Amino acid sequence: AQSVTQLDSQVPVFEEAPVELRCNYSSSVSVYLFWYVQYPNQGLQLLLKYLSGSTLVKGINGFEAEFNKSQTSFHLRKPSVHISDTAEYFCAVTQVGGASKIIFGSGTRLSIRP
Amino acid sequence: NAGVTQTPKFRVLKTGQSMTLLCAQDMNHEYMYWYRQDPGMGLRLIHYSVGEGTTAKGEVPDGYNVSRLKKQNFLLGLESAAPSQTSVYFCASTIPRRGDASSYEQYFGPGTRLTVT
Numbered sequence: 001a002q003s004v005t006q007l008d009s010q011v012p013v014f015e016e017a018p019v020e021l022r023c024n025y026s027s028s029v030s031v032y033l034f035w036y037v038q039y040p041n042q043g044l045q046l047l048l049k050y051l052s053g054s055t056l057v058k059g060i061n062g063f064e065a066e067f068n069k070s071q072t073s074f075h076l077r078k079p080s081v082h083i084s085d086t087a088e089y090f091c092a093v094t095q096v097g098g099a100s101k102i103i104f105g106s107g108t109r110l111s112i113r114p
Numbered sequence: 115n116a117g118v119t120q121t122p123k124f125r126v127l128k129t130g131q132s133m134t135l136l137c138a139q140d141m142n143h144e145y146m147y148w149y150r151q152d153p154g155m156g157l158r159l160i161h162y163s164v165g166e167g168t169t170a171k172g173e174v175p176d177g178y179n180v181s182r183l184k185k186q187n188f189l190l191g192l193e194s195a196a197p198s199q200t201s202v203y204f205c206a207s208t209i210p211r212r213g214d215a216s217s218y219e220q221y222f223g224p225g226t227r228l229t230v231t
Binding site: 004006009032034036042043044045046049051090094101102104105106107 | 118147149154155156157158159162172204206218219220222223224225
């Protein structure tokens with residue numbers, strides 16, 4: 001079984017500051033990792049995903065994440081945030097070759113201060 | 115393409131009433147899922163389906179039933195609504211192809227906000 005832990009429920013940052021949203025996972029098998037973003041009153045959309053290959057993956061809106069197998073982490077980063085990045089961010093994991101069931105973390109609410 | 119759509123967008127029920135949430139997708143996806151989202155708990159899988167006519171239980175199936183009579187539709191039923199089922203419900207779909215890792219992305223609907231009083 002897999003599990004996902006998002007260490008911060010809320011992260012307040014100032015506009016144009018860098019941000020890191022932390023995610024750790026546990027699994028006894030190989031996994032794919034995802035970050036989804038949910039803007040207010042909307043559904044979830046994929047931000048980026050790690051499937052294989054390079055451990056640094058780039059997503060939409062200037063976000064990137066780094067897969068660290070030894071630390072079982074998949075932290076999300078952005079060098080300079082904008083007001084429009086205000087949203088809730090979910091880290092998720094699914095088992096390679098499984099039934100595509102995705103396990104989501106509890107979410108991190110990113111709030112941007114002007 | 116409309117993608118994944120959900121009906122209705124909002125609903126208020128009294129305890130004990132029943133209702134059905136409809137999810138439809140026009141992407142010919144094989145797999146479909148129902149999640150509920152509650153504050154501080156992320157998304158939890160209620161039921162899912164890996165093809166027409168098949169369904170399976172997820173993490174929190176109690177109090178819900180599902181049906182997948184047509185490939186494009188996945189229905190979620192509440193037989194006797196309880197206040198604990200007040201939540202936002204999301205439907206998602208995907209078409210995982212063996213050997214194609216990129217196909218594991220799930221596509222989400224806009225959600226249904228349900229309040230049970």
